[in-house]
Amino acid sequence: MPRDDRSTDERRWLRAADRLDIPRELRRTIVRRPTYDADAFGRLSERIARFLGTGQFLVWMTGTILFWVAWNIFAPSSLRFDEYPFIFLTLALSLQASYAAPLILLAQNRQEARDRVQYERDRDVDARTRADMEFLAREMASLRMSIGEVATRDFLRSELRTLLNELDRDREDDRV
Template sequence: MVVNRLDQPRELRRTFRPHYDPEAFGRLSEQFARFLGTARFLVYMTVFITVWVAWNWTAPPHLVFDHYPFIFLTLILSLQASYAAPLILLAQNRQADRDRVQAERDRLASERNQAEVEYLTREIAGLRHALGELATREFIRDELEHLLEDLRRPGERGPDR
């Protein structure tokens, strides 16, 4: 009797499903999607189709690629499109996942920056408040001038003398 235990890994079973590395496949699909979005791809496809059409019109009947007018070319282009669409969608999904991760990082960095700005704002406000309570040079100068005036006036001394 086989007991499924959660503290032990499962035994590997042979299956008929093909095994592939999803990360490698995703990178391949992104490279393919990037290539499909280039002018080089459009030039290659234009040259390919032009050569195909020219050859099928000008070649002797026993050397043409397609004995029926452009059916095989249509099949090739359909096959290319049927593979291109899912690969492009896979690349877009991977990019969307990366964008989500980057947006989360940006949000966290923004929150940290906001907290730092608020802290610095409070510190600046505290410094301004503390500076407001300090005696400035002008205040000390005015007080000294008043004391000197009091000392220069004879007969106007305080009650302790």
């Protein structure tokens, strides 16, 4: 039988490494793996989409286009960079629109996912509230039924008066 020169910790670690229900420890490296936030792009797209839907964006876009057109019409011809049909301006606006549309859709999808989670929570709260209301309604009904079976103070007084009157009659009958 071969002799195992490994320490107890090493043998225990080797046994644990063969098991599938225990996660393996990651090797330490000199250079760390780059990590990124998976939602960072989504958050950025939401910020851009929110900005694209503001009046401030419309004012800046309108001012930029007016400046572009005015520069290319009234500037000296040597300083003009986009002549009358404004092909470069059209290209820039098309590029902006081609990026804005998917960013807006991504932001809408993220908002839809958040809304879906909120709706599910609201449904759960609504179901619990309904169950609580039904429980309270049953409890109220049972209390009403119980109260109907309970003797009231006036009923007890009338019964005691009747008994007292009967006792008084019995005493009178015994005296006679």
